Amino acid sequence: MKKQLIILLCSMMLLGTGCGAGSSAENSAAESSAAADSATAEQSSVEMKESSEDGLTIRAAADVDTAYIPLLRKYFKAIEAEDYDTYLTVLYPPFKDAFSAFIESQEGDETLKDVFGEVCHRFDEDGYASWKLTTLEMENMPEEGIDIENFFDAYINAGYFDESLKKECLESTEDIQDIRFSLYALYEGDEEPVKVVDENEIIVLKTKDGAYLFG
DSSP states (O other): OOHHHHHHHHHHHHHOOOOOOOTTHHTHHHHHHHHHHHHHHHTEEEEEOEEETTTTHHHETTTTTHHHHHHHHHHHHHHTTTHEEEEHHHHHHHHHHHHHHHHHHHSOOOOOOHHHHHHTTTTTOOTTOOOHHHEEEEEEOOOGGHHHHHHHHHEEEEEEHHHHHHHHHHOOSEEEEEEEEEEEEEEESSSOEEEEEEEEEEEEEEEEEEHHHHH
């Protein structure tokens, strides 16, 4: 049951594919460099804003709401540091309560904290003692790429929460966005970071109380 819950949460956190196994981080350095060059060329016509703090550089398209930049920084740094308390602060509160209750309703004794701990090791790589996130690139998905209704319905169909949470969220949010992001990590002993998530998506939102995310 624990493995199933880990897979569910990893999917919900939208962290994309991990590094793989063995020495794949080292072997993919050249590929990541080429991908970065391609991305740079593609983004040359897009205005980007960059900020660096706590060892993580964020490159965000100009149309990304500034409220979401510190939110996502906090989110990914919490994963890097295995900081559960900080992780809880970035979750949309009604979702946090509903998903925690869902986990605890399953067979076994897993909690949201247990599942989060497993997710924190998602980028672990055989042969490497540790890793650090270095760069987060993000942009808003085009309006035609956003399907919020299907996003919520997927959660409801999977049993994570019900229609009442969907209604509450849509009524209380001032803004909801679908962010496309890529993520880079540097493995201890390597000289160059590698891409560990390639253009995945995450839902972020704002209420009168602040900015939050799902997952």
